[in-house]
Amino acid sequence: MDSVIAVIGTGYVGLTTGACFSRLGHTVVCADVDESKIARLRGGEIPIHEPGLEEIVRDGVQAGRLTFTTDVNEAVANAQFAYLCVPTPQGADGSADLTYLVAAAEQIAPYLPSEAVVVNKSTVPVGSTRTVEQALGRSDLFVVSNPEFLREGSAVHDFLNPDRIVIGSDDQGAAIRVASLYLNVPAPVMVTDPASAETIKYASNAFLAMKLSYVNAIAALCEAVGADADDVMLGMGYDSRIGNKFLRPGPGWGGSCFPKDTKALHFLSAQAGYSFDLLDAVLEINDAQFERVTAKIASVAGGSLEGARIAVWGLTFKANTDDRRDSPAIEIVRRLVAGGAVVRAYDPTVKGDLPEVDGVQVADDAYAACEGATVLAVLTEWDEFKWVDLDKVAATMADRRIVDARNLLDRGALLRRDFVHEGIGR
Numbered sequence: 026m027d028s029v030i031a032v033i034g035t036g037y038v039g040l041t042t043g044a045c046f047s048r049l050g051h052t053v054v055c056a057d058v059d060e061s062k063i064a065r066l067r068g069g070e071i072p073i074h075e076p077g078l079e080e081i082v083r084d085g086v087q088a089g090r091l092t093f094t095t096d097v098n099e100a101v102a103n104a105q106f107a108y109l110c111v112p113t114p115q116g117a118d119g120s121a122d123l124t125y126l127v128a129a130a131e132q133i134a135p136y137l138p139s140e141a142v143v144v145n146k147s148t149v150p151v152g153s154t155r156t157v158e159q160a161l162g163r164s165d166l167f168v169v170s171n172p173e174f175l176r177e178g179s180a181v182h183d184f185l186n187p188d189r190i191v192i193g194s195d196d197q198g199a200a201i202r203v204a205s206l207y208l209n210v211p212a213p214v215m216v217t218d219p220a221s222a223e224t225i226k227y228a229s230n231a232f233l234a235m236k237l238s239y240v241n242a243i244a245a246l247c248e249a250v251g252a253d254a255d256d257v258m259l260g261m262g263y264d265s266r267i268g269n270k271f272l273r274p275g276p277g278w279g280g281s282c283f284p285k286d287t288k289a290l291h292f293l294s295a296q297a298g299y300s301f302d303l304l305d306a307v308l309e310i311n312d313a314q315f316e317r318v319t320a321k322i323a324s325v326a327g328g329s330l331e332g333a334r335i336a337v338w339g340l341t342f343k344a345n346t347d348d349r350r351d352s353p354a355i356e357i358v359r360r361l362v363a364g365g366a367v368v369r370a371y372d373p374t375v376k377g378d379l380p381e382v383d384g385v386q387v388a389d390d391a392y393a394a395c396e397g398a399t400v401l402a403v404l405t406e407w408d409e410f411k412w413v414d415l416d417k418v419a420a421t422m423a424d425r426r427i428v429d430a431r432n433l434l435d436r437g438a439l440l441r442r443d444f445v446h447e448g449i450g451r
């Protein structure tokens with residue numbers, strides 16, 4: 026049965042959620058307090074880089090099932106469901122800051138029809154279902170947890186083909202109503218209590234961060250003992266208990282979720298009386314990785330960053346997104362500049378300047394970034410970097426030296442052209 030859904034917060038998660046629900050046949054109003062974002066969406070422009078999103082937004086709009094508004098009252102006035110997709114950033118003490126969530130709940134409370142279900146899709150700590158209930162202050166509404174597991178860069182695919190749909194509710198009827206929204210989505214639906222649903226989301230993200238820190242630690246060991254981390258990971262990945270995903274060494278993990286969610290889980294655990302020491306190590310290894318990669322670049326540059334001309338490929342936290350929030354690439358660029366390097370960077374989604382770090386020049390293409398550089402650092406795994414003309418890169422650089430923090434480039438092809446090529450873990 027098709028439903029009327031209001032989405033509060035039209036960012037990476039909210040826009041994907043709204044567009045995908047409209048694709049599933051529901052009628053969706055996406056609301057946001059950001060007027061320019063809504064104006065762009067109304068003008069047919071997609072404010073984020075996300076493969077496949079433009080098409081389903083266009084289809085939803087054309088079919089009359091997807092609209093955008095800055096008027097939250099209007100958005101929820103006829104809604105059977107209100108999805109909260111607002112930010113839950115890291116607070117000063119590492120906890121999740123629920124200010125946006127509570128404000129959004131308070132804002133919509135007077136306008137929601139009776140019996141509406143308010144759904145937490147934002148990533149929130151245990152107890153937040155109750156927090157939203159209190160902020161709404163109405164006994165004729167339901168609050169359900171329905172955490173989101175999509176990955177930026179494949180958000181549409183992940184929303185429509187998730188590994189699982191998790192619904193946390195103490196009310197069976199409300200849980201079934203939320204489950205029914207996903208009727209045509211081929212995925213197991215798991216209904217549990219709100220605390221378990223909330224924990225599943227944090228536990229999953231922190232586990233993935235742990236896996237990446239483990240991989241980077243093994244890569245450091247590989248460098249020390251003369252093993253090849255890529256082969257080690259390949260060999261590990263054949264073990265079905267380990268699995269072959271998330272087994273690539275890199276410059277450290279980041280993005281808008283893993284850092285804040287890992288810290289929030291750590292905080293939540295401490296508050297609950299459990300000292301989650303494993304997560305301390307996960308975070309420390311990641312911080313050390315930024316430094317290891319920076320030191321590797323300095324070493325390849327001849328021992329010092331002072332005055333070194335470094336080309337950087339990739340600024341987003343991973344490929345296929347324009348998201349630079351907590352990007353490892355930005356973190357490393359910051360360290361390069363702090364060390365005195367002259368950085369010229371290219372990323373397919375960045376034009377003009379780079380507000381995060383003063384003094385970085387942004388190039389129009391991968392070759393332009395290399396002009397006069399003595400070292401090229403590959404920091405994000407964009408596909409296009411795999412297909413560059415290496416002879417042109419060689420001719421453009423002042424020196425043929427590459428630090429490939431994603432183990433992305435064809436090492437054989439580089440060595441044949443007399444490049445010094447340093448990867449991670451080999």
Ligand SMILES: NC(=O)c1ccc[n+]([C@@H]2O[C@H](COP(=O)([O-])OP(=O)(O)OC[C@H]3O[C@@H](n4cnc5c(N)ncnc54)[C@H](O)[C@@H]3O)[C@@H](O)[C@H]2O)c1
Nearest residue numbers: 034035036037038057058059110111112113129147148173
């Ligand atoms: N980005 C991801 O990959 C991802 C994946 C899973 C879960 N999450 C979680 O989803 C939540 C949202 O993340 P995001 O990346 O989409 O954030 P975002 O910053 O891209 O979008 C949030 C939007 O909410 C809007 N907003 C804030 N307060 C509002 C209000 N009162 N009314 C209406 N709009 C309001 C903001 O203007 C912004 O456009 C977070 O809790 C995040 O942890 C994110």
